[in-house]
Amino acid sequence: MSAAPEATWVPRRYRVDAVRPELNDTVSLELAPAAGEAPAFEPGQFNMLYAFGIGEAAISLSGDPADRARLVHTVRAVGPVSRALAGLAVGASVGVRGPFGAGWPMSAARGRDLVLIAGGLGLAPLRPALLRVLADRAHYGRVAVLAGMRTPREVLFRAPLATWQGRTDLEVEVTVDRGDADWSGHVGVVTHLIPQLELDPRKATAFVCGPEVMMRHTAERLLTVGLEPTQLFVSMERNMKCAIGLCGHCQFGSAFVCKDGPVLRFDRIARALAVREL
Amino acid sequence: MRLEDLGEAVAGCTRTVEYLPGEYLLRVGAPADECFLIEQGRVALEVHAPARPPEVLLTLGPGDLVGLSWILPPYRWACDARAVQPVRVVAIDARRVRERCDADPRLGYHLLQGVLRAAIDRLQATRLQHLDVYRDPTS
Numbered sequence: 001m002s003a004a005p006e007a008t009w010v011p012r013r014y015r016v017d018a019v020r021p022e023l024n025d026t027v028s029l030e031l032a033p034a035a036g037e038a039p040a041f042e043p044g045q046f047n048m049l050y051a052f053g054i055g056e057a058a059i060s061l062s063g064d065p066a067d068r069a070r071l072v073h074t075v076r077a078v079g080p081v082s083r084a085l086a087g088l089a090v091g092a093s094v095g096v097r098g099p100f101g102a103g104w105p106m107s108a109a110r111g112r113d114l115v116l117i118a119g120g121l122g123l124a125p126l127r128p129a130l131l132r133v134l135a136d137r138a139h140y141g142r143v144a145v146l147a148g149m150r151t152p153r154e155v156l157f158r159a160p161l162a163t164w165q166g167r168t169d170l171e172v173e174v175t176v177d178r179g180d181a182d183w184s185g186h187v188g189v190v191t192h193l194i195p196q197l198e199l200d201p202r203k204a205t206a207f208v209c210g211p212e213v214m215m216r217h218t219a220e221r222l223l224t225v226g227l228e229p230t231q232l233f234v235s236m237e238r239n240m241k242c243a244i245g246l247c248g249h250c251q252f253g254s255a256f257v258c259k260d261g262p263v264l265r266f267d268r269i270a271r272a273l274a275v276r277e278l
Numbered sequence: 279m280r281l282e283d284l285g286e287a288v289a290g291c292t293r294t295v296e297y298l299p300g301e302y303l304l305r306v307g308a309p310a311d312e313c314f315l316i317e318q319g320r321v322a323l324e325v326h327a328p329a330r331p332p333e334v335l336l337t338l339g340p341g342d343l344v345g346l347s348w349i350l351p352p353y354r355w356a357c358d359a360r361a362v363q364p365v366r367v368v369a370i371d372a373r374r375v376r377e378r379c380d381a382d383p384r385l386g387y388h389l390l391q392g393v394l395r396a397a398i399d400r401l402q403a404t405r406l407q408h409l410d411v412y413r414d415p416t417s
């Protein structure tokens with residue numbers, strides 16, 4: 001599902017309805033359209049958010065795809081645009097173009113076991129996928145979420161993770177790179193948890209999102225436990241300008257991340273992913 | 279890993295042991311005479327530095343080998359391993375396994391491959407941990 005033609009070029013004005021602090025440098029923004037409904041989106045898609053007077057950045061949708069009243073975006077302040085977005089107050093205006101790109105293959109994964117593997121902020125684009133699965137739970141097999149975070153204080157979506165951990169129809173494991181005195185959970189990288197799942201590789205599909213080096217290691221580990229490369233999907237990030245496949249800014253190998261991705265099947269990009277600085 | 283991954287060298291050299299949370303499977307500096315394959319529960323590998331709380335380097339779970347230093351002299355543990363949950367392990371008599379491997383290098387080679395696989399996986403994971411990939415990219 002891509003944006004209607006007018007939504008591709010002209011930002012639509014949205015109002016910040018709520019600002020949820022997530023981490024020191026990360027907030028979730030709930031955006032309501034100035035008029036009408038928010039557009040439908042697919043889990044894994046992104047919008048171009050325009051901080052008026054400053055610029056645009058690609059930001060994934062992190063809310064419930066069934067909710068047409070608002071859009072939710074989780075923004076980490078790393079540069080001028082994301083800092084301006086993360087600093088918006090309730091009532092402020094923001095421009096939105098989108099939704100863009102190819103999301104997670106939700107339909108193809110129906111009937112299969114599904115493992116969602118997130119690193120840090122990578123949990124944000126996976127959240128809509130999990131919410132879609134939970135709304136349609138009977139149509140998926142085993143569902144597992146593995147989340148790797150930096151420290152216990154930097155666990156993104158702590159409250160939803162705790163709720164998901166309480167469900168009997170989900171396996172949810174959170175690990176941190178560095179623990180502290182109060183942390184009794186897993187310590188170590190997220191890849192270490194993969195063999196413990198004892199996946200049936202013939203039945204499993206994996207969606208992976210996080211920093212590129214984490215996704216590379218995760219993919220290697222998944223392949224080692226026997227997952228088919230065609231059942232492994234990663235969400236790529238590249239600098240974006242037009243977001244509609246015209247400017248070439250986001251080119252990655254032969255793919256345009258904005259149009260062919262951001263979610264790409266691993267076997268189609270494995271070679272490009274191994275090339276340094278691409 | 280499974281016990282089979284260590285080959286025939288460990289056959290008949292195992293027993294099942296359970297630990298309560300807080301109990302230590304290994305203590306740094308102690309003789310490395312028995313290693314453990316976790317069947318259930320979670321174990322923390324810890325290092326202690328003076329005047330600092332112990333630091334957890336890594337947690338291990340089902341299928342993980344607790345203790346690698348039993349394979350090479352001086353056969354002493356390099357860190358502590360503490361049960362953080364009720365833990366059930368297969369304890370492997372490292373002395374007997376070493377004797378067998380010395381007597382039969384073919385068994386020893388197979389066993390070394392299994393242990394090395396675990397060691398390499400752990401090394402890769404430590405490298406990734408060291409990269410600190412989730413830090414603020416601008417810091």
Ligand SMILES: Cc1cc2nc3c(=O)[nH]c(=O)nc-3n(C[C@H](O)[C@H](O)[C@H](O)COP(=O)(O)OP(=O)(O)OC[C@H]3O[C@@H](n4cnc5c(N)ncnc54)[C@H](O)[C@@H]3O)c2cc1C
Pocket residue numbers: 046056057058059060061073074075076077078079080081082083121124125236237238239240262415416
């Ligand atoms: C498809 C897609 C989805 C995205 N989803 C989100 C999202 O949900 N939330 C979010 O906060 N960001 C997301 N991003 C990343 C965001 O678009 C970029 O961080 C963007 O560059 C921010 O613009 P800026 O002007 O604030 O920072 P810039 O000036 O562009 O960057 C500031 C500094 O941060 C570094 N940097 C920027 N982004 C990253 C990164 N991702 N990893 C490591 N270093 C980086 C740059 O090299 C530079 O040094 C997404 C990007 C893509 C392509």
Ligand code: FES
Pocket residue numbers: 239240241242243244245246247248249250251256257258259
């Ligand atoms: S951002 Fe212009 S082609 Fe992708």
